[in-house]
Amino acid sequence: MKAHDEKEVRILLDGKAITCPEGGNLVRVAQENGVYIPTLCFFDHIDPSPGTCRVCTVKVNGKYTAACQATAKAGMEVEVMTPELLDYRKAVVELLFAEGNHICPLCEKSGKCTLQALGYEMHMETPRFPYTFPDRQIDYRPTHLMLEHHRCVQCKRCVEDVFTDDGKPVFFFQQRGKDTVVAVDYEQEARLTPEQAHRAMDICPVGTILLKEDTIEAPGHRKYDHVPISELPPPAATEKPGAVAMVAAAEQKKVVATVSLAGCFGCHMSMLDMDLDLLDLLQLVTFNRSPLTDIKQFTTRCDIGLIEGGCCSDENVEVLRKFRENCDILVSVGACAINGNLPALRNWLPLEQVMTEAYLDAPTADATGLIPHHEDLPKILDKVYPCHEVVKIDYFIPGCPPGADHIYKVVQNILFGTNFDVPYEIFKYD
Ligand code: SF4
Ligand code: SF4
Structure with missing residues (x-):
């Protein structure tokens, strides 16, 4: 780490005057003054910081600057937590997710x-x-x-x-x-x-x-979780509508549709994991088109459609469009709907190679030596598409699968406006 002049200077950090060493790295200066600037490439042992990721972008005297590349100077005005910069940094992180294959x-x-x-x-x-x-x-x-x-x-x-x-x-x-x-x-x-x-x-x-010969020893415990998930208190009971609201809602039941596209039905299993809460939910909603009812075509307009899985075939696209046409609100439930997840592992291989491996070369391939092909069969798409790249999706519930409690709370919130409290610790992409 470079030694810097110990002369103190005054700067404005989000409008608050602070005193810090002249030449101090802005990421550290902010941290020492209780303002968190997210970073990815910044690392204590590396000075100067590579400045490659731009996740720490702030504004210095009105100009976008990577905080890890800037040092404190007298009179400097630094903006960090403005809505614009919060969204800018989020966009950088989103770009990194979209640019790689992050499953x-x-x-x-x-x-x-x-x-x-x-x-x-x-x-x-x-x-x-x-x-x-x-x-x-x-x-x-x-x-x-x-x-x-x-x-x-x-x-x-x-x-x-x-x-x-x-x-x-x-x-x-x-x-x-x-x-x-x-x-x-x-x-x-x-x-x-x-x-x-x-x-x-x-x-x-x-x-x-x-x-190669070692693994991460504690999967599933996140870097920034303050308490291991095993030591968390049980989540607070889901807030349910009061008796009057329940009766009023029951008189005007909301209609729910669900579907599994290119998914494993894990998200539907998770929905069933609501256990007794499902009985409460059934007082408030009816299910229309859904594998849970075995109703295969919409018979009425639905208030909400829950989509599991992404689109891997023309049939998935058609079904998803039907859901968009027939549901007021669409929710992508789980990682496969949101980013393609496991089925999208084929996305960086040519389709022909994938089909040859699956139907001709795999040890489990049957003896016919044929890749199934018939006009009645769904056509496989070139890659697996997340749902929001096919139709407009209104809400997302991440997780693989998301917990039953998480799904239940979101559905209640969307349909009945009940308080929505999903603690950080149970909000998971993995
Ligand atoms: S993300 Fe890439 S560049 Fe950064 S440390 Fe890992 S391998 Fe190296
Ligand atoms: S955990 Fe997720 S975001 Fe991180 S490297 Fe793995 S796939 Fe990418």
Whole structure:
């Protein structure tokens, strides 16, 4: 860390006058004065900070600036927590999610990932940008490590801070612009001690650098959870409408439709996990088109449609459009509806390769040697699309699957305006 002049200066931080050392890094100055600026590439050991991610963007004297690249000067005016900047930083995080292949339920770093933690922190539900599903490789060639390039956010921490004992760099950036990729000097990587390799995994803020022969020891406990989930008090009882409201609502029951597109029915299982609450819900709503009723066509207009799964076929698209036409409010329930999730793992392979593997080459392929093809069969799309990229979606309930309590609260909130309190700790993408 660079020593800086200890002369004190006065700056304005979100309109409040503070005194700080001249030349102090703005991320640290803000932190020391109780203002949190989110970061991804910033790391205490790396000075100057790489400044690659722009997640720490603030305004200095009215101009957008990466806080990790700015130092305190007398009279400086710094804006951090304005609605515009909160949204700007959230957009940067959303861009990172949309630009890579981030399928948290499958990721070893889930729970210990800074990008995921920022998503939670910023209450990101789904990126405002379309997912790009880039075609990237997994590199198994290193001796100790493997690199999951699908998840790299090119923060440059590994390039700047992973060296052999004699100071040889292990990682370097190759190519430029959108083609930039982190490459490994395999010879030097093989010389890392097990501790250095472990540190390389830890320094990566996401799930790109992983140890081949070790795993993250505590899956599911998130980096920024204050209390382990196992030690949390049970969630407060869901607030239910009072007797009068229940009777009034029951006289004018709301109509719910549900569907599973390219999903595993896990979200529907979760809905059934409402247990006795389902009986309360049934006093307030009736189910129309849904696998729960086996009603296959809409027979009335619905107040709310709950969608599980993304779109992998033309039939999914048609069904989803029908739901949009027939429901006042549409909710994407679960990771598959929101980002494609597991079914979207095929998105970075050509469809032909996927079909050949599934129907011809797989050990479980039958002996016919045919890829099913008939005009009555749904046509498989080139990739799996999240629902909001096909129709307008009004609300999102993340999770794989989201908890029953979470779904119940959202439905009650949307239909009856009851208080909606989902504690941070049970709000999960994984
Ligand atoms: S947990 Fe894994 S998949 Fe999810 S944001 Fe982090 S790196 Fe990406
Ligand atoms: S591999 Fe990890 S540490 Fe290296 S640039 Fe990518 S995200 Fe950053």
